[in-house]
Amino acid sequence: MPAFHAHVEVTHLPGIADPAGATVERALPALGYKNVAQVHIGKTIRLVVDAPDAESAREQVQEMCERLLANPVIEAYQVVIS
Amino acid sequence: MPAFHAHVEVTHLPGIADPAGATVERALPALGYKNVAQVHIGKTIRLVVDAPDAESAREQVQEMCERLLANPVIEAYQVVIS
Numbered sequence: 472m473p474a475f476h477a478h479v480e481v482t483h484l485p486g487i488a489d490p491a492g493a494t495v496e497r498a499l500p501a502l503g504y505k506n507v508a509q510v511h512i513g514k515t516i517r518l519v520v521d522a523p524d525a526e527s528a529r530e531q532v533q534e535m536c537e538r539l540l541a542n543p544v545i546e547a548y549q550v551v552i553s
Numbered sequence: 554m555p556a557f558h559a560h561v562e563v564t565h566l567p568g569i570a571d572p573a574g575a576t577v578e579r580a581l582p583a584l585g586y587k588n589v590a591q592v593h594i595g596k597t598i599r600l601v602v603d604a605p606d607a608e609s610a611r612e613q614v615q616e617m618c619e620r621l622l623a624n625p626v627i628e629a630y631q632v633v634i635s
Binding site: 472474480482492495496498499502504506507508509510511512513514515516517518519520521522531535538539540 | 554556562564574577578580581584586588589590591592593594595596597598599600601602603604613617620621622
């Protein structure tokens with residue numbers, strides 16, 4: 472079976488607090504960067520999955536996101552297969 | 554000044570332990586995904602920066618990575634400006 476590279480980006484859903492992002496946003500002006508806004512910090516997961524085709528690889532990775540990689544109650548995820 | 558969207562991906566340098574990735578890689582087969590390998594977990598940072606042009610935005614975000622967003626001793630980072 473061919474191997475597909477999957478790249479998953481997990482971010483907070485809109486309205487969910489992002490304390491790490493807020494902390495960075497407060498820290499940057501103290502370092503001299505007063506021109507920065509809307510800092511959001513998320514998680515990125517890269518993996519290699521064996522699947523018959525790209526569509527099946529995407530479905531499996533989306534299922535992994537729902538079950539393990541992300542928390543769908545508070546997080547959104549985006550899967551890119553290459 | 555125009556606002557540029559920056560997307561930073563922070564990953565472990567090759568050879569640096571990635572315990573979160575290793576844990577996910579061990580957990581996935583228990584959930585039935587025996588076709589997954591090379592799991593790497595990193596950090597993604599999205600922010601908006603005001604700068605005169607895209608090149609200057611990139612330089613500033615790279616500087617932020619060196620100083621705050623990443624630890625260059627153990628992490629690599631990739632900046633995409635849009």
